[in-house]
Amino acid sequence: xxxxxxxxxxxxxxxxxxxxxxxxxxxxxxxxxxxxxxxxxxxxxxxxxxxxxxxxxxxxxxxxxxxxxxxxxxxxxxxxxxxxxxxxxxxxxxxxxxxxxxxxxxxxxxxxxxxxxxxxxxxxxxxxxxxxxxxxxxxxxxxxxxxxxxxxxxxxxxxxxxxxxxxxxxxxxxxxxxxxxxxxxxxxxxxxxxxxxxxxxxxxxxxxxxxxxxxxxxxxxxxxxxxxxxxxxxxxxxxxxxxxxxxxxxxxxxxxxxxxxxxxxxxxxxxxxxxxxxxxxxxxxxxxxxxxxxxxxxxxxxxxxxxxxxxxxxxxxxxxxxxxxxxxxxxxxxxxxxxxxxxxxxxxxxxxxxxxxxxxxxxxxxxxxxxxxxxxxxxxxxxxxxxxxxxxxxxxxxxxxxxxxxxxxxxxxxxxxxxxxxxxxxxxxxxxxxxxxxxxxxxxxxxxxxxxxxxxxxxxxxxxxxxxxxxxxxxxxxxxxxxxxxxxxxxxxxxxxxxxxxxxxxxxxxxxxxxxxxxxxxxxxxxxxxxxxxxxxxxxxxxxxxxxxxxxxxxxxxxxxxxxxxxxxxxxxxxxxxxxxxxxxxxxxxxxxxxxxxxxxxxxxxxxxxxxxxxxxxxxxxxxxxxxxxxxxxxxxxxxxxxxxxxxxxx
Amino acid sequence: xxxxxxxxxxxxxxxxxxxxxxxxxxxxxxxxxxxxxxxxxxxxxxxxxxxxxxxxxxxxxxxxxxxxxxxxxxxxxxxxxxxxxxxxxxxxxxxxxxxxxxxxxxxxxxxxxxxxxxxxxxxxxxxxxxxxxxxxxxxxxxxxxxxxxxxxxxxxxxxxxxxxxxxxxxxxxxx
Amino acid sequence: xxxxxxxxxxxxxxxxxxxxxxxxxxxxxxxxxxxxxxxxxxxxxxxxxxxxxxxxxxxxxxxxxxxxxxxxxxxxxxxxxxxxxxxxxxxxxxxxxxxxxxxxxxxxxxxxxxxxxxxxxxxxxxxxxxxxxxxxxxxxxxxxxxxxxxxxxxxxx
Numbered sequence: 006x007x008x009x010x011x012x013x014x015x016x017x018x019x020x021x022x023x024x025x026x027x028x029x030x031x032x033x034x035x036x037x038x039x040x041x042x043x044x045x046x047x048x049x050x051x052x053x054x055x056x057x058x059x060x061x062x063x064x065x066x067x068x069x070x071x072x073x074x075x076x077x078x079x080x081x082x083x084x085x086x087x088x089x090x091x092x093x094x095x096x097x098x099x100x101x102x103x104x105x106x107x108x109x110x111x112x113x114x115x116x117x118x119x120x121x122x123x124x125x126x127x128x129x130x131x132x133x134x135x136x137x138x139x140x141x142x143x144x145x146x147x148x149x150x151x152x153x154x155x156x157x158x159x160x161x162x163x164x165x166x167x168x169x170x171x172x173x174x175x176x177x178x179x180x181x182x183x184x185x186x187x188x189x190x191x192x193x194x195x196x197x198x199x200x201x202x203x204x205x206x207x208x209x210x211x212x213x214x215x216x217x218x219x220x221x222x223x224x225x226x227x228x229x230x231x232x233x234x235x236x237x238x239x240x241x242x243x244x245x246x247x248x249x250x251x252x253x254x255x256x257x258x259x260x261x262x263x264x265x266x267x268x269x270x271x272x273x274x275x276x277x278x279x280x281x282x283x284x285x286x287x288x289x290x291x292x293x294x295x296x297x298x299x300x301x302x303x304x305x306x307x308x309x310x311x312x313x314x315x316x317x318x319x320x321x322x323x324x325x326x327x328x329x330x331x332x333x334x335x336x337x338x339x340x341x342x343x344x345x346x347x348x349x350x351x352x353x354x355x356x357x358x359x360x361x362x363x364x365x366x367x368x369x370x371x372x373x374x375x376x377x378x379x380x381x382x383x384x385x386x387x388x389x390x391x392x393x394x395x396x397x398x399x400x401x402x403x404x405x406x407x408x409x410x411x412x413x414x415x416x417x418x419x420x421x422x423x424x425x426x427x428x429x430x431x432x433x434x435x436x437x438x439x440x441x442x443x444x445x446x447x448x449x450x451x452x453x454x455x456x457x458x459x460x461x462x463x464x465x466x467x468x469x470x471x472x473x474x475x476x477x478x479x480x481x482x483x484x485x486x487x488x489x490x491x492x493x494x495x496x497x498x499x500x501x502x503x504x505x506x507x508x509x510x511x512x513x514x515x516x517x518x519x520x521x522x523x524x525x526x527x528x529x530x531x532x533x534x535x536x537x538x539x540x541x542x543x544x545x546x547x548x549x550x551x552x553x554x555x556x557x558x559x560x561x562x563x564x565x566x567x568x569x570x571x572x573x574x575x576x577x578x579x580x581x582x583x584x585x586x587x588x589x590x591x592x593x594x595x596x597x598x599x600x601x602x603x604x605x606x607x608x609x610x611x612x613x614x615x616x617x618x619x620x621x622x623x624x625x626x627x628x629x630x631x632x633x634x635x636x637x638x639x640x641x642x643x644x645x646x647x648x649x650x651x652x653x654x655x656x
Numbered sequence: 657x658x659x660x661x662x663x664x665x666x667x668x669x670x671x672x673x674x675x676x677x678x679x680x681x682x683x684x685x686x687x688x689x690x691x692x693x694x695x696x697x698x699x700x701x702x703x704x705x706x707x708x709x710x711x712x713x714x715x716x717x718x719x720x721x722x723x724x725x726x727x728x729x730x731x732x733x734x735x736x737x738x739x740x741x742x743x744x745x746x747x748x749x750x751x752x753x754x755x756x757x758x759x760x761x762x763x764x765x766x767x768x769x770x771x772x773x774x775x776x777x778x779x780x781x782x783x784x785x786x787x788x789x790x791x792x793x794x795x796x797x798x799x800x801x802x803x804x805x806x807x808x809x810x811x812x813x814x815x816x817x818x819x820x821x822x823x824x825x826x827x828x829x830x831x
Numbered sequence: 832x833x834x835x836x837x838x839x840x841x842x843x844x845x846x847x848x849x850x851x852x853x854x855x856x857x858x859x860x861x862x863x864x865x866x867x868x869x870x871x872x873x874x875x876x877x878x879x880x881x882x883x884x885x886x887x888x889x890x891x892x893x894x895x896x897x898x899x900x901x902x903x904x905x906x907x908x909x910x911x912x913x914x915x916x917x918x919x920x921x922x923x924x925x926x927x928x929x930x931x932x933x934x935x936x937x938x939x940x941x942x943x944x945x946x947x948x949x950x951x952x953x954x955x956x957x958x959x960x961x962x963x964x965x966x967x968x969x970x971x972x973x974x975x976x977x978x979x980x981x982x983x984x985x986x987x988x
Contacts, residue, residue: 164735197736240926281662290668297675315818317679325672333664339661347835358842366850370857383678388868390886395861402853515865524903524922585926604923607900615903615923728931755852758931783893788912793933 008073008152011061015152018105019053019142021047025112025135029128033202041128045116048131051138052109058108059066062151063093072159072214075099075151081165081581083552091176096298096454097316098151100179104296105141107180108187112138115216127617129198130191137190140323156596164550165581174234182227182254186292188220189257193570195330196282200334205278205342212270213285215647217268218498222638228254229631240587240602242522242619243279244627247396250376256368260288263364265638270357274419276346277358279339284361286335287629290328297324347420356414363407401459408463408510413471415503416477430473438465450519460514467507471500498641502634507543509630515623522620524604525563528613536620538599539563543571545612553577553586556606560593562599574601574616597622677827692799692807697724699788705756705764712779717805721831722751723801725775725815726792730764735813736794738771744820745774750828754778757787757795800824802831866937870967873938875914881940883947887916888935888964898932906945909934911967920948933964 025047065073066089069082079092079099112134119127121444169175188610193215199209231254236244264284271281291556297320302600334622374391381389412434413427442461446453478496479488525533531542541561548555558575562569574590589602597620604615672673678765697714704710717724725741727734744750756764768778781787790799800809809827811819866886869879879885889909895917896907906919918936928934928951938948 160739241924262830279661287664318676321672321675321679325668326666329672332668334659334664340658345835345839347838362842362846362849366846366853369850370853373854379678380674383674388886390866390868392864392866394864395857398860399853399857402856526901526903587926602923604903605898607898613900617923793913 007061007070008065008154011058011065012146012150012152014054014058014061014147015102015142015150015208018058018109019139019146020056021051022109022135022138022142025051026132026139027135028132029135030132033125033129033132038124041124043548044128044131044135047135048112048116050110050140051135052106054114055102055106055142057110058320059093059102062099062102063090065092065152066493069163071161071163072141072154073151074153074155076193077155077160077163079163079166081163081507081552082164083581084171085551087173087176088166088171091170094179095166095170098145098149100183101141101145101149102151102181103180105138107183108138108141108190110136111187111191115194119212125202126198126204126212129201130194133194133197134190137194137327140326143317144319144323148319162581165579168577168579168582168586169238170554171552171579172234174238178227178230178234181223181230181492185220185224185227185261186254186257186295187221188216188223189261189285189289189292191220192268196285197334198333200282200338200342203338203342205282205425207272207275210268210278210281210291211647214265214268214272215642215644217261217285218638218642221258221265222635222642224254224258224261225631225635225638228258233628236624237589237591238587240589240617242520242589242600242602242617242621242623244516247393249375250295250299252371253291253298256371257288257291257295259364259368259371260284260291263361263368264288266357266360266364274354276348276354277361278342280361282335282339286328286331290324290331293320293327295326297321330537348560351417351422351424351427353414353417353419353422356410356417359410360407360414363403363410367399367403367407370403371396373397401456404510405459405463408467408506411503411506412466415470415499416474434466434469434473435462438462438469441465449515454518457514457518460510460518460552463530464507464510464514464565467503467510471503471507474500493644493646495641495644495646498639498644501637501640503637505630505632505634505637508626508632508633512623512626512628512630516621516627519622519641520619522617524615524617526607526613527616528608529569533616533618535618537564538620539566539620540599540616542616547611550577552581553579555588556603556611558590558601558603558616560601562589570599572599574603576603593625595625598624660701660802673773674678692791693810695807698786698800699806700779700786702786703780705754705768705780712777714805716777717753719803720751720827721800721802722753722776724753724755724790724801726755726787726795726797726799727758727767728757728759729767730794737773737796737816738774740815740817740820741774742772743817748825751776755787755792756780756782756789757792758782758784774806800827800831832932835863838977841914851857852878868935870910870964871909871914872967874916874944874946879940879967881942886935887918888933889916889967890933890964891928891930893930909936909978913962916944916946917948922952924951935964 025044028047029041029044032038032043034501062075065076066080066519067086069076069080069089073078075098076092077412079095080089084092092099094103112131115130115134116127119130122130137368146488195209195213195216199205228251231251232244236242264281267277267284286612297317300316300320348358374395377391378389417427424573439458439462442458442465443453444459445465450457475489477491481483482488482491516536521535523533523535527533527542529542529544532539534540539562543559543564546557546559548557554577556578557576559571560574561571570592572592574592575588576588578584578590579586589600589604591601592599600621602617602619604617607613607615659701665740697717700712700714700717704712723744741752745752752775754777756778759780759782760788761782763778764778764780779786796814798811798815799807800811801807809824809831811824815824849969863883865882868886868888871887871889873879874887882967887909889911892908892910892915894976896905896917898905902921903923904919904921905924908916908917910916918938920936920938936946936948937952938946941947
């Protein structure tokens with residue numbers, strides 16, 4: 006009876022979310038405070054039922070209840086308990102359940118942390134989120150019931166979770182990503198509420214900012230985790246493939262980044278309201294679009310879930326109703342709320358606009374490149390593929406533009422800044438950056454590579470700009486230390502975010518330009534040298550583990566004859582799924598990774614293998630950069646400013 | 657200039673229409689046209705999967721309508737489909753003949769022991785010769801064949817319960 | 832025209848120019864990077880180019896995979912059920928590369944008609960088949976009508 010109970014809880018969750026989506030909104034139009042106050046209890050109610058439903062599904066996994074189809078498809082009695090738990094979101098139905106549960110968390114969080122929000126605003130915001138929740142809850146109940154049974158002949162054991170998903174990184178990747186995706190619904194709902202109520206002011210921007218930061222934090226971590234996972238689990242040593250599904254997560258991230266910056270301008274100076282609202286709508290809409298693309302199989306990707314057109318139609322409808330509805334509302338209401346003013350060219354407003362311009366262009370081009378093959382197919386032409394070079398090229402063109410703007414944008418004054426000192430600083434900083442980049446490149450490699458010089462110039466430019474920012478902001482303090490302590494957390498958040506970008510630029514530049522890799526045949530005892538590094542295949546071993554069998558290759562790594570460490574590469578076979586998995590062996594250091602993945606056995610005794618060896622300088626900095634950026638977002642959220650949010654000024 | 661604000665909305669409208677159209681194209685994928693439809697099965701003369709000495713010929717098939725299911729132990733999608741076939745054979749007494757396609761004998765036999773055998777019998781086609789004549793493009797595929805051995809319908813890809821409930825049961829009952 | 836609108840117009844012009852320039856640059860720089868897909872039949876019939884890289888794919892034919900155990904060279908044959916093309920590759924194949932599975936590879940044709948793959952793709956998801964391959968098989972089959980009868984003639988002789 007437990008599965009039916011879980012489904013019942015899901016249905017109750019649906020009823021509560023429908024009520025949440027309708028009643029407070031009706032309350033707002035009737036100006037009925039009682040109905041509006043229902044938002045909090047209704048939100049809490051939907052969360053309670055969804056948590057119960059999710060807990061039930063988790064329990065069914067842990068208890069190996071193979072009368073439930075979803076458990077059969079994504080679990081096996083031999084799996085360790087933590088993969089049984091992560092198997093809950095290892096497939097379509099369960100991950101959608103996680104999605105709606107996380108959305109209900111966000112709803113309750115909005116209710117809990119917005120005590121100072123005017124009642125009507127809170128009611129409309131929660132109602133809009135309730136509508137989104139109801140739509141996806143209905144999607145689960147009507148097309149994707151995770152509690153469906155296999156009766157009357159349940160199998161004796163499950164078919165095992167896809168081995169690719171049996172990995173610690175993948176336990177957390179989907180929940181993080183969903184936290185980010187769903188979190189953008191808060192900014193979306195605030196934008197809709199602001200349009201509906203007609204209160205498009207800086208207070209609205211101030212409310213939206215911390216929520217957008219939290220969502221962005223999770224999105225950043227989620228994407229970084231996915232990239233880290235692909236790096237060590239797929240055995241190719243790559244960390245970004247420009248796969249359509251990766252792009253589907255990058256697009257909301259880029260728009261979210263743009264939104265954070267444009268919200269800053271709207272908050273501090275009350276400008277770009279219309280644009281900020283549009284970005285808030287677009288950021289969340291693209292997460293819906295991403296969900297649609299992943300679930301419907303429209304895009305040809307390595308990630309696709311089981312394709313099912315009826316599900317596709319449902320999500321397409323959800324996407325269209327929310328995005329289309331929001332944009333229609335935007336088009337109708339905006340002209341009444343927007344005032345155009347002129348800005349100084351040399352002002353922080355303008356540089357933030359520049360940031361938004363570049364990020365938006367970048368997003369649009371990524372969207373175009375991702376969809377080009379689909380459109381091409383639709384026109385009935387010969388199938389094409391748009392490879393990574395396209396995406397890399399546009400990144401190489403637009404990223405420098407973004408960083409150049411950022412170098413000035415982070416310290417230029419609001420309203421108006423005299424242009425002469427800016428140009429003088431820029432000229433000196435630019436020359437210095439180029440010089441330092443050339444020196445660094447020469448010292449590292451003994452030659453000059455213009456791509457490396459470009460990357461390092463950007464990094465130095467950012468570093469110099471950050472120093473200048475800190476210097477400017479503490480110049481008037483009695484001493485620098487007191488000055489630094491007086492800076493707000495959100496200020497440090499900004500600095501950290503930009504330092505994270507700097508670190509990431511160094512990582513991307515060095516890892517792509519100076520990586521070395523080779524496929525070789527190796528028997529135990531063989532050594533192979535790559536750059537300064539010698540990889541020695543010490544010994545081979547094999548053994549059965551819980552639900553897989555593993556073949557292991559132990560490597561010693563040495564530099565100039567001195568052993569510096571060792572690593573273990575594995576090839577795993579999952580008999581239930583009949584699938585092979587490569588587990589790369591990595592010796593990670595701050596300035597380089599040594600990386601080995603096993604290819605195929607090349608002798609009957611299974612001891613000789615084809616091996617892929619990699620040396621990847623600074624590759625860790627890519628993820629380190631993402632972590633620093635997320636810390637920045639975390640610091641910004643903790644700023645005291647958001648704790649004493651005043652009621653909207655122009656209300 | 658007021659119309660400019662409507663541009664994003666129309667953009668989304670167009671995108672949604674295009675996606676909807678693409679989905680509707682995808683919908684038909686299950687039932688694929690085949691040059692075989694309306695024609696009699698090609699000549700069959702192959703070993704039985706479980707018995708090398710038993711040669712299966714066209715006459716073994718005919719007499720009553722049946723589904724000819726193309727599968728192989730190498731085919732991951734077949735794994736998803738298999739329980740559905742078991743159910744059809746058990747609960748609705750659908751007559752299903754297996755065509756073990758480009759597989760090894762051991763692999764195929766093991767599969768049927770592990771996962772249950774919904775087939776009246778299975779024809780062993782390791783190099784895909786009968787499959788070639790029939791026009792098989794991959795596995796799984798399922799052909800709906802009447803008592804005289806004429807192909808009436810072809811289903812490409814996983815035969816899901818939803819497909820069965822929606823259209824295929826009617827096709828089966830009309831044979 | 833008031834200053835606010837004028838500024839707006841300038842900004843929009845900058846955005847449009849930037850967009851156009853980047854797209855044009857992108858198209859020029861990558862005009863050879865659009866990898867068209869050709870099926871084994873296309874290749875056998877001489878439709879595929881010899882002078883540049885493209886994508887090709889089909890089902891890996893059983894017992895066609897041959898590995899050189901000294902040099903990591905591997906050759907295999909892919910088929911669209913009508914025609915077959917031999918592919919060669921040096922290096923490590925993806926885990927999901929299996930006989931009977933659909934694969935897509937990027938590479939070019941050498942003078943002897945062997946497809947030299949620089950990259951072999953198999954999806955991390957065990958799916959029915961890469962759509963390009965599925966379509967190639969469908970296409971091959973549609974053309975197969977002629978081939979069917981031709982085959983019969985060949986058999987009778």
